[in-house]
Amino acid sequence: xxxxxxxxxxxxxxxxxxxxxxxxxxxxxxxxxxxxxxxxxxxxxxxxxxxxxxxxxxxxxxxxxxxxxxxxxxxxxxxxxxxxxxxxxxxxxxxxxxxxxxxxxxxxxxxxxxxxxxxxxxxxxxxxxxxxxxxxxxxxxxxx
Numbered sequence: 001x002x003x004x005x006x007x008x009x010x011x012x013x014x015x016x017x018x019x020x021x022x023x024x025x026x027x028x029x030x031x032x033x034x035x036x037x038x039x040x041x042x043x044x045x046x047x048x049x050x051x052x053x054x055x056x057x058x059x060x061x062x063x064x065x066x067x068x069x070x071x072x073x074x075x076x077x078x079x080x081x082x083x084x085x086x087x088x089x090x091x092x093x094x095x096x097x098x099x100x101x102x103x104x105x106x107x108x109x110x111x112x113x114x115x116x117x118x119x120x121x122x123x124x125x126x127x128x129x130x131x132x133x134x135x136x137x138x139x140x141x142x143x144x
Contacts, residue, residue, distance in 0.1 A: 016057070019054070021051050025047065026050070030045075032095060046123045049123075050120065050122075051118075052109060054071070078109060087101070101130075102121045102132035105132075106134060118133050119131070
């Protein structure tokens with residue numbers, strides 16, 4: 001995916017690389033089952049804010065890095081799966097920490113959003129958040 005962006009940039013070398021983003025909100029309940037005895041082990045809710053960030057060149061014909069309507073559509077499906085839900089019941093979120101929600105969103109969007117660069121998930125009322133920039137690149141093992 002990133003390789004394709006650089007191919008586009010090579011095709012239109014005078015284009016500057018840009019970063020665009022779309023924010024969305026969702027309300028959800030959750031509990032953290034591994035925190036026995038903590039208030040977090042009981043069901044409670046939060047207002048979450050998420051930001052999806054894309055990097056890429058501005059296409060010379062469209063003037064877009066990625067059309068915001070397409071981004072909104074891709075986000076809507078993921079948001080629907082989270083909004084007003086018990087996150088622990090969402091497939092892949094049995095222990096729904098901010099970190100795991102960010103990875104879950106990345107996995108849902110990575111094939112629909114070219115140039116996906118970053119997912120931020122925050123609980124603004126708690127002044128807490130997490131930024132995920134995708135999986136770590138594979139490092140080949142050294143030859144023996």
